[in-house]
Amino acid sequence: MLDRSPQYRGYTAYGYLEPVVDYQPFDLAPQVGRVPEYDLGLTAEQAGRVDRLLADNIVISLHEHAVVLPDDADQIKRYNRTGRQRTGYEGLAHSGLTAVIDNFMAGASCVTSQHGWKWDDMIYALGFRLADLAKQDHVLHAFGIEDLHRAKAEGRVALIAGFECSSMIENELDRIDMLYGFGIRQLGIAYSQSNMLGGGLAEPGDGGLTTFGRRAVERMNKLGMLIDISHSGDRTSLETIEHSTVPVMITHAGARSVWPTARMKPDEVIMACAERGGLIGLEAAPHTTISERHPEHSIESVMDHFRYCVDLVGIDHVSFGPDTMFGDHLAVHKAYAGNYAQKLDSGPQHPRVEYVAGLENPAENFGNIAGWMVREGYSDADIAKVLGGNALRVLAQVWQ
Template sequence: MGLQEQEGWYDFGLSASQEERAKRLHEENINIDLLFQGPLSPGAIPESVSLKVKELCEPYKDEPMVYSAMPAQIITRLSASGEIAEYKEEWYRSGITAGNRELHLNDTESMITSMGEVQLQFDSSDWLVKALTAEDIRRAKREGRKAGIVTAQETDALGKNLELLDALHGFGLRILQLTYNNQNLIGSGCAEPGNGGLSKYGLRFVERLNTLRIIVDTGHCGRQTTLDACAASSAPVIASHTGVEAIYPHMRCKSDEEIRAIAATGGVIGIFAMPWFVHEDPDHTTIEHVLDHIEYVIRLVGADHVGIGTDWPMSDLGWSLVFFKEHIAPKLGFAKGDGPSTETVAGLEKYSYFSNFTRGLVGRGYSDEEIAKIMGGNWLRVFEQICG
């Protein structure tokens, strides 16, 4: 008789012994999601909370950017105060040891506000530690706690003031993405048709990140910017959350050339679980499609260079995500109708279903060592090499 099926288990057709092995591995391994929007998701947030948040936000509906950002901010505060117990429960059910906690560096106001929001998460939860070194992550695992890695996806707030990077590093920033979708002072994002690569300032920026021991992230970078970063960096380069262009040719996916370049630095390619970016039909995207992207990277550059950066589902509410897709996403470089909304990958509707990654890798025949690397070991290796 097989193990009793758990909530959220995707049907991989595993035998009882495979299920036992997957359970053991998921419990033993250090599992890292390097674009961890959770632990909450629309499906994990009580309806009463959703209605309460909507009531608080309604007066700001005529200010689209404010209205769109408010729900996640309110959810963070409610979670910190203990009003959303699912925050801790979902994280622990997921088995994720470490996930990023994201700063927003769009402008000075968002930088300061998000620093407060991120620090609030650490200050209000004695089970959540700020990961400054790899040992912080290992210690969290040993002590039954969780680790948050401070990251950012934008750089606009910095302008050309590289001294701000020192201050952010002091706060705990350990991973920084060079560009988002569009052009900035550093280089071209993946939505830029010009594919301009790193600027002269961008080269200095990468050098400063190397000096500060902040990991260079190319997740949203354009092709030439990614290649330039790999050539310029003296440390491993990552793509925290992306996909494989050869499987699904979306602007957010990486070419074989980019994947090889990142791997050649000793870096890691994190595969996301965003339905619109991994498969042609977002309404029928499953975790098998996500695993296909992981498997492609393994075949191309080896199991030492792939990890997970789901980026989905958001710690947000269904009505807010629909608003974001209709009113905000086009301003961020996404094509009309493309990008974040309410669709989810079957098998990862909630972060508490994260063990499906381990179960799927077992089903595909990977060894214990390979699974440990993919589920977090590769991220931990790069983190230790660069951050200590």
Template sequence: MGADKQYDGYQPYEYLEAGEDYRSFPLSSKHAGFEPRAVELTPEQEARVDELTEDTVLSLHEHAFQFPENIDEDIFDYIREGRIHTAYEFLAETSLDAVFDMQLDGLSSVHSLHGWKWDDIVHEVSMRACDLAHSDYAFQCRDVDDIQRAREAGKVAIVQCIESAAMIENELDRIEQLYGMGVRSMGITYNTSNALGTGGGDIRERDGGLTGFGARAVGRMNDVGMAVSVSHASPQTSLDVCEVSEKPVFDTHALAKGAGMGARGTSDELFEAIADTGGVIGLLSSTHLPDIETYMEHFEYVVDLVGVDHVAFGPDVLYGDHTELLRVLSEFHGMELPESTLRSEYVDGLENPTEAWNNIPRWLVANGYSDEEIRKVLGENVLRALGDVW
């Protein structure tokens, strides 16, 4: 966390007049839909947490913005207004120096009904970048030095990321365009297959893996210095990416099949393949899990499997009622959510980025991890891999 956070009170898009220049919506409070909890520590442990978070703290996967207070009524109008509100004030209450912000994913539908179109992604990336340019506290992250600068200055570096490459269609040059806009990490697929490979939710009788075009796209991402993520890609696609990539590969948010996630989890084979590239695995928080303790069971499983040098945290949480958002989206897409998805209304101790990034360092200290191990999983592992990629 470096110096004390230097949040200056900037609110999203305050260079415009809300209600005149754009339609505004009541936005979620910090604790929407859940009861906050802090991992209990002794005074000595509290002091140790403070000391350890003076070094780099980085999340591999979040949606660091506010959703509408009334998701059921306002979510699609809010999205189509085209101005997603980064949660500057709430982020300033965390230990984070940098955050991989995945934006709206398939909800990026300002111009279309189904998202992932080129115009939608360009609109969201550029609009968020414009707002970041007006903040003195948060700024768009373009290289590893920016992360160090954020830590030293008490600011937060926002890494703009996209979870699927669907919008590049068959145009490799779009990778360079996205890089030029500031995108520094991109997934191959998001559940649904595209020109690069088979999606994790799109496997029927067989897994088609990475396409020839997908292999060329991975090569182009390596060339320009954009991190490659295999989250939401099919198992074979993910293994193929690890085989063809010349740079470290990331899974920004995952849970382990071997730690109780069954078919919805990631296999040991894939975790080992990612580690073999020099890559890093971020651990996902999910309503499949009731609390931070079960989340950390996955963390410990993956550390035992691939070693502490290849593990980090990517909780994948947001400011808003996450469970209600899942319900609304499932109805919109005509899908029935698996019962396991709604097993918990929220993940106790991890429900939004503020709670997650105050509790993760606390849990590590409370459970006896060494200073070296904690520094690695809070930021050093990701910085090492990004040094090779970026």
């Protein structure tokens, strides 16, 4: 695999501490080469074009969990309860990414209860990882557009801290300001279950954006916080799009017209988001963005959603938020199966996979996305938009 970030000098998470003495160690999954590389069938010339496109353009993932899981699936819950999620620095160095919106909600005990994410859990998860980020010099904690350009110029990776739902703010509006002060630059409205802001996609009925939710949207607009509606119900999504004064994003989802589950977005929501200047990022968590044409989930399935969305709203409003991590993604789903309000693999019958071939982890995702687009004959200009140009345009409008 091409070493896309030679400036990386080998730092590993919490390298400033002593294992056992200062924190509980775990045997972690490999960040590179855990599964076989996906063969796109590219010629040498096409592979060279992929490398050039990644080198020449700002590349942004709209949603990842850029952390490393234990190699032993049985250890995942115990690992999460320690609060010390390990950022995958080696994997990010191989990714070709300029920036990644990283979901910080997976740490501490934030997924050990079926009663939602708690404020203290979020501060644990955030604080540990930010302390670790401060002790290394390759991944840059990004606060604004200038940091993305700086990361590109310096050959570094900009990490944009985000939470994919706002449940932890409860009914305390000023907690949004606190999160912004801690460096959070992206917030989701709801994660499948409803909260004080609005309806989640797994609810049997969606009451829409609440009065408090409207105030929260206004506060996020004033602060310059990117709003995400990936896990929100359809009505809540539409009302959030309408109420926000700047574009919002669907950072990680797919098209319900391609695969009919609540986890996917209907045309009405995708079009409304695009009409207000926003984006949909195509996701690749196992058993989500499947297609009838490619029911065995792989990059080919995901790209069926890509083609559909490009035809629906135009290439200026489509990007990728693969929603992957370093390690066995399915093991996480199995470990917390009882915590999800909706089955992640719901919908029509389809073959089971152990991982999504071609989009398995943040180290490989965007190289394969670029490779697929090169193979399919897309222009350099269109590939540059999808890799990061579209996201950069929207973030520049939001982070003012």
